[in-house]
Amino acid sequence: MATTATLHSHAPQGFIRKYIFSLDHKVIGLQYFFLALTAVWVGMFLSLLMRIHLVWPTASLPLVGEIRPEMYLSLLTMHGTIMVFFVLTTAPQGGFGNYFLPIQIGAPDMAFPVLNMLSFWTTFIGFVVILAAFFVSGGAPLHGWTGYPPLSAVQSAGPGEGLGADLWITSIAIFCAASLMGALNFITTTLDLRAKGMRLMRMPLTVWSWFITAILGLLAFGVLLSAGILLLMDRNLGTSFYVPLIVVNGQIMGHKGGSPLLWQHLFWFFGHPEVYIAILPGMGVTSQVLSTFSRKPIFGYKAMVYAMLSIGFLGFMVWGHHMFMSGMSPYSAFAFSLLTMCIGVPSAIKTFNWLGTMWKGRIRFYTPMLFAIGFVSLFVSGGLSGPFLAQPVLDIQLHDTYFVVGHFHLIMGVAAIFGIFAATYYWFPKMFGRMMNEGWGKAHFWLTFIGTYAIFMPMHYLGMAGGTRRYSQYTEVAYLQRLMPIHTFMTYAAMITIASQFIFLINLFWSMFKGAKASDNPWESTTLEWTTATPPPHDNFGGRTPLVNHGPYEYGVPGAAKDFIMQTDAASTPAH
């Protein structure tokens, strides 16, 4: 593989090779980060349009005019797809993972730098292709981010199900290919490029989280790719994998014998691990930040590693809990339900270990710490509704209601986003050599923290009261009228929360150029990225390779000169 040849290459000088088609994992990490940042604003704008439409369904909005029901479904589809793939999967793994995994294990770069570059640009093309769906005849697809057939498999099933849906599937297929390339690189790098002394059980929990996420991605994205190929064939080549004998708009389609459930099985075999692909890196960075800012070792390091491995393993066995509504055998439902409940065990271990880490710590309430605590809060709030939905009898009642929307937004969406924010505020000094503004950071945290709870907690009550999801208009449904005040409240909360993200955006770009200069280790952290210059040189450690003598979270060690021992400190330094 010629790609390995460039591992120890000299820093490129030209603009194109340095910033566009760069092989440097740090530049590629930043490219992923800014791609995700662009995507999140697109996704957020779509959600704002949806929330406004739900409360004022006949309002004519700037850029889009009046939102028709089919357009509402397009917004819903594109919001979900862009957020899940191009934000929640891209930023934590592609962005921060790319930037910091090699540095945290003491490597000069990823194992295959060329493949790494290809992975980013393939993702970029995937993003362009999905955006193109907005602008083609018929517009973006209607079938939701889960793409259930037969709606997604029949071109004439509705506006947006023509070329728009083809672009949607193609984009996801491209994304899968890019993610597989990325996963290959992450796994090989972690296994083979660790510095001397960086034993597996000395790796920071961030590295463990990226590594396990990569394994999940490797095993899951191939399945989605296969499912997507079958869907494209059903749509364009007349096959009947997913489509039964069906009449659309009074016309008998040429398909017969296919099963929409086949798609659901394949999709959710990918889809449930995808939840962990989104949130595991957040767990990693939360562990890192909580330990650093509590000035205490992480509580139960090995238990945290085994918990993440268990969550990843169990994540492949529970896809059926997304399909309790499909009429599956009660015995299968029981098995899926039981296995889903089992995930509560490692999740609880992680939660209590995070609390144990903070317990009696000398906590420094900087912005990254606030977002990490916010992550724990959202993980608990969003996670606790999981065991409810894992009960088939309850799920049948709640499945098509806002209860599920509230649940997955808290646990998969906002918790993961808080992990991204914690990572951004924590590593910004290392990436850009300057500090982000603390005051604005805290204002951003409190507005976002209260705002997201104000948006998503009422959804649980809405769902329990029978508030159905996916409807484009509730004002015309008599029995849902009484729930409209909750919708109105959530829409105002969404407006304020989205507006407060401008604080983050301004702080981010202002701090890049005007923020206070950062020292090499402003948080007094212990892991390898804080042993090198800020920002790190092209080969990360200036031609040297770190020798690792300590674990990743040695804070408050009795007898030590400082309250933290860096991983590269001499072996004679007192250690736990």
Next chain:
Amino acid sequence: MAHEQLGRGGGVTEPPVRGGGDDGQGDDGSDYVGRLRRARLGVAVAIAAVVMIFVSLTSAYIVRQGLPTFDSPSNSYVRDWGEVSLPLALLIINSAVLLISSVTMEGARRSITRQSALAPVRSIPGVSLGAERRFPWLGLTVVLGIGFLAGQYLAWSELRRRGFFIPTNPNSSFVYLFTGVHAVHLAGGVVALLWAGVTSVLDKPIESRRIAIDVTAWYWHFMALLWIYVFALLEFAR
């Protein structure tokens, strides 16, 4: 500056020592050995991803095979899987071509390994190992690989001639799907081999050529095994 930062920790070693931490395999000090090990690990991981693609297609194959469809005339559920008459003779020839290509690929891998091992001796001034006739293993593998792809195209033409198109029935859909996805992956191997050939022409270091050929060989053997699996599935599990 970076030097000073590292010095603060007091734990810097030089030259770089690699190999996956203390519990890794360790290096022999040669970056080339590390590159080869990494490339092999990378191809093993890539093979795992390809396995998942074919596992999921196989599960779809088995599920779709057993699905009933409603038959209006009989007012009952029937199986619509359908029959496909595979061009067996042609597919057996194709299989033989691919298996032989796996042998020639192994020849190419062993040949480049030997050349790579002897390269330091050859580079000593005044030392000659004599003229060595090299068998064109790599070229032969490329020809056989392209031959296999051409043979698969002929098999598809024959299927069409017999009246089996992609949408004819679920069975035929899967025949085209499996053989097509396998062909795409094998074509990737052919491109890798052509790249290895180009590196030879460009006079790249022999180590780089060895890595390219070595990992492609492992991938190629996997492709041959995968084809046997696909062929057996389509012929015996229909």
